[in-house]
Amino acid sequence: MCIRDSYYVTAEINQFSVNYSGHAYLQLVEKEGNSNKVSASVRAMIWANKYRMLEAYFESVTGKSLTDGLKILAKVEVNFHQVYGMGLIIHDIDPSYTLGDLERQKQEIIDQLIADGIFDMNKTVDFPLVPQRIAIISSSTAAGYDDFKEHLNKNEFGYMFEYQLFNAIMQGEKSAESVISALEKINDRIDSYDLVVIIRGGGSKLDLSAFDSYEIALNIAQFPLPILTGIGHQRDLSIADMVSFKSLKTPTAVADYIVQKTNEFENLFLEKYYSIVEYAKNLVEQNKY
Secondary structure: OEEEEEEEEEEEEEEEEEOOOOOEEEEEEEEOOOOOOEEEEEEEEEOHHHHHHHHHHHHHHHOOOOOOOOEEEEEEEEEEEOOOEEEEEEEEEOHHHHHHHHHHHHHHHHHHHHHOOOOOOHHHOOOOOOOOEEEEEEOOOOHHHHHHHHHHHOOOOOOOOEEEEEEOOOOOOOHHHHHHHHHHHHHHOHHHOOEEEEEOOOOOOOOOHHHHOHHHHHHHHOOOOOEEEEOOOOOOOOHHHHHOOEEOOOHHHHHHHHHHHHHHHHHHHHHHHHHHHHHHHHHHHHOOO
């Protein structure tokens, strides 16, 4: 039995699944203050035909799929079932509410990093004069990784670079943990590298929330080598981008930046070389007789 009146409710998705028929099932919860203690809980569902439309629109606006941990504003009907008891049927979800909450969380993390005095730490690390030994954090199967290598290896100046891949998961729930683990492995051999690049490649912002986490930002900001990011989403910057030494839009742009920096050193070297040669010629000419 449904109560035909509609209501708007705000809640956090605690459990989310889609069954074989395409119906979505959710456990919605309300938590006490900023704690994880659940003060109220109710089950909800979205019929398959409605879910397909809601999910597509929600993702197009927020860059995320409906999943655990998101806060939503939903238009619902109350439904009573003789076996399962009371539940909610969701007819609409306002993505702007979720987007606002995500931006609030992001700003809170930025504010915390600034308060901790580490937001700009990696930007103060000295960039190597000749960046030749590169530690790469990426997925071995990422298109962006192949693009990075191709631009680096086929640079117009013929520079040679050494690089090593530290394979990591670059999207989804485990990506932050995986990237941090890669940074720890690089730190164990810190003298073997001049800089670190974190690259992912193109695609939407879907599953990139890990790069807005405090934990990954903390590790990047405090890393003793300069870190370049080319995560590949252009709509806005992740917190990982913000705290890195320099953020570039794509993996190829990261490669081009490294080549550019190497070329700047070569030009400086040649300038000094020709200056010394000219000085030596003048000195010989003046003391010829």
